[in-house]
Every structure is written in structure tokens, then in C-alpha cells.
Amino acid sequence: MIRATTEQDWEILREIRMASLLDAPTAFGTTYAAAAANTEAQWRERAAGRGPGRFVLAFADRAAVGLAGAVVNAAxxxxxIAMWVRPEYRGAGVAANLVESIKQNAIDRGYSRVALDVAVENKRATAFYKKLGFEFLPVWEALESHPQITVQKMEWIAQGGAGLALA
Incomplete structure (x- = not known):
């Protein structure tokens, strides 16, 4: 089951987010230390979707086994963002369901395009995103949490949507 978080899910969101940062510390734009410094009020705001991000959780046997987030940036x-699945659930369709949920959320909110950043060296992730219809763009930047890591932008475009116009 995939569902959006509510304020009441703040502890679940915090626990799975912290687990993701421990499991894959160089895959995200934030660090474990930065996330650990968040207050209960900040986790509640995040879970309720009152900030810039919205999160969905994947559940199996009433336990959270994955999360994904969506955010509309300043542009x-x-x-x-924040895509992660517990290792024992990888390859079982959980990740694909999370990404499809985010794509649907984009469409529901009037967006025809979803972008993400991924380290090209992360072959498993890049193959996964390509399988779900994402394509690389010629846009690279340093990962905010680990500037020595370069990430490349990928995009998915809904049928009939318009992609990113690059100059």
C-alpha cells in the first residue's frame, strides 16, 4: 500500500528517513546529522505536507518499507526526492509503485514533467529510472550534501506533456 503522509505519521517518516540516510548516506541532498537535528515540530510539518515537500510511504504488513518525496523547487x-526502499524489499515492485505515485501526484497537481537527480555511477538507480521512462538531460551539478559527488538530471514526461527546453 502506498499513501501520502499525514501529520500523525511524523515518527514513521522520521524513522524511515533516518534509515535511508544511514543505508545510503551519499545518495541524498541532506545528511543524517542534518536530519537528526530536525525537531518534532519540523517532522510534523514535513509529514503534514505543510512545507515545500510532500511524502508518500510504502507499507507491507503495516510497516513502512519505503518512501518517496516530491517538491516543487524555486524554478x-x-x-x-528522497526515494528509498528497505533493502529486503528491493526488487519487489515497491520502488516502482512509489515512483508511479509521485508521477500521478505530479499530474494531479497539473505538472506534466517530473525531474530527479541521480549519481550516474549508481547504475542500479539509473537503470531503474530508465525502466520507468526517465531520460538523462545534459544537466549536471554537485550533490548538496556531498559536493564531491556529481549528479545528473533525469526527467519523465507524461504523454502529451512538454519537456525541459534547454538553451
């Missing part, structure tokens, strides 16, 4: 771009 108005709908982005997939």
Missing part, C-alpha cells in the same frame, strides 16, 4: 520544477 517551478516538480521533482522526485
Amino acid at each position: 517551478g520544477e516538480f521533482g522526485l
